[in-house]
Amino acid sequence: MSLLVVGSVAFDAIETPFGKIDRIVGGSGTYISLTSSFFTSNVKLCAVVGEDFPQAQIEEFEQKRIDTDGLQIKAGEKSFFWSGKYHNDMNSRDTLVTELNVLGSFDPVIPESYQNCKYLMLGNLSPQVQQLVIQRLDRRPKLIMMDTMNFWMDTAMDELEQIIGQVDILSINDEEARQLSGEYSLVKAARKILGMGPQYLIIKKGEHGALLFDQHEVFFAPALPLEEVFDPTGAGDTFAGGFIGFLAKTGDLSFENMKRAIIYGSAMASFCVEKFGPERLSTLTEDEIESRVQQFIDLVQFEITY
Numbered sequence: 001m002s003l004l005v006v007g008s009v010a011f012d013a014i015e016t017p018f019g020k021i022d023r024i025v026g027g028s029g030t031y032i033s034l035t036s037s038f039f040t041s042n043v044k045l046c047a048v049v050g051e052d053f054p055q056a057q058i059e060e061f062e063q064k065r066i067d068t069d070g071l072q073i074k075a076g077e078k079s080f081f082w083s084g085k086y087h088n089d090m091n092s093r094d095t096l097v098t099e100l101n102v103l104g105s106f107d108p109v110i111p112e113s114y115q116n117c118k119y120l121m122l123g124n125l126s127p128q129v130q131q132l133v134i135q136r137l138d139r140r141p142k143l144i145m146m147d148t149m150n151f152w153m154d155t156a157m158d159e160l161e162q163i164i165g166q167v168d169i170l171s172i173n174d175e176e177a178r179q180l181s182g183e184y185s186l187v188k189a190a191r192k193i194l195g196m197g198p199q200y201l202i203i204k205k206g207e208h209g210a211l212l213f214d215q216h217e218v219f220f221a222p223a224l225p226l227e228e229v230f231d232p233t234g235a236g237d238t239f240a241g242g243f244i245g246f247l248a249k250t251g252d253l254s255f256e257n258m259k260r261a262i263i264y265g266s267a268m269a270s271f272c273v274e275k276f277g278p279e280r281l282s283t284l285t286e287d288e289i290e291s292r293v294q295q296f297i298d299l300v301q302f303e304i305t306y
C-alpha cells in the first residue's frame with residue numbers, strides 16, 4: 001500500500017573509529033525510502049535538495065520505484081549537511097555540524113499523485129515541516145508514524161509536542177525518550193510520552209535493541225550481535241523504514257504484527273551499519289533480508305520444559 005515518506009535528503013560527513021568519509025549521501029528521507037522500497041513498490045518521497053545533489057542518487061531512487069515527484073531541487077542552493085563523530089563504543093555520537101541550507105526554508109509540496117496515501121512516515125525533520133505535511137494532505141492517512149531527535153527538542157519543543165499529539169506511532173532513542181519525558185526509567189518515560197497522544201511508542205536502544213510500547217503491552221527485540229559495526233549512521237531511520245514498510249506491505253496494524261515489524265526493522269538496521277552511509281542498502285537482496293530475519297528468530301527462540 002502507498003507510503004508517503006518525508007525527511008531530509010542530505011550530505012553527511014562521518015567519522016567512526018574505523019574510518020572517515022567527508023561526503024556521502026544521507027538524510028532520514030534517504031534511508032527511510034530506500035529501506036521501505038524493499039517492502040512496498042508504492043513509496044513516495046517528499047523532500048528538498050540543492051543543485052549540488054547527485055543526479056545518480058535520484059536515479060537510484062527511481063530504479064527502486066521510489067516516486068520523486070515530490071523531491072524539490074533548488075537551483076543555486078546547497079543541500080542539507082550533517083556531520084557526526086562516533087565514540088569508541090559506537091552507541092553514542094557527537095553532532096559536529098548541522099547546516100540546514102535548503103531545509104531551512106523547506107516548503108513541502110504534495111503532488112496530486114501523493115494524496116490519499118494510506119501510510120505516512122514523518123522522518124526526522126523540523127516539526128513545523130512535519131505539521132505542514134499533515135495539513136496539506138486532503139485526508140488523514142490510516143497510520144502516521146514520526147521520528148525526531150534531540151536537536152528539535154532543544155530548538156522547537158512546543159511545536160514538537162503539538163505534532164507528537166497528532167501521530168499514531170512515535171519512534172525515538174532512549175536518550176531522547178528521557179529528554180522528552182524528564183524521566184530516567186524508560187517504562188515511566190513511555191507512560192508519559194504515550195500520555196502526549198501517540199498510541200504506540202518505539203524506543204530504540206542502538207546495539208541494545210528496541211522496545212515497543214502501547215498502553216497495555218510492551219515488546220522487546222534485541223539487536224543482532226554483529227562482529228563488526230562499521231557505521232551506525234542512519235540505523236534508526238533504516239529501522240523506521242523497515243518497520244513502516246512491513247506494516248504497509250501487510251496492512252495489519254495489530255500489536256502482534258507490529259512485533260514482526262520491529263523484527264524486520266531491526267534486521268534492516270543490522271545491514272545498514274555494515275558499511276558507510278546507505279551503501280549496504282544499495283546492494284541488499286530480498287534473500288539476505290529473509291535469512292537475517294531467520295537469524296533473529298533463532299536468536300530469541302527458546303523453550304522451557306518443567
Ligand code: AMP
Pocket residue numbers: 008010011012025026027028081082098124125126151232233234235236237238
Ligand atoms: P540516524 O543515525 O538514524 O539518527 O540518522 C542519521 C541521519 O539523520 C543522517 O543521514 C543525517 O543527515 C540526518 N540528520 C541529522 N540531523 C538532522 C536534522 N536535524 N534534521 C534532519 N535530518 C537530520
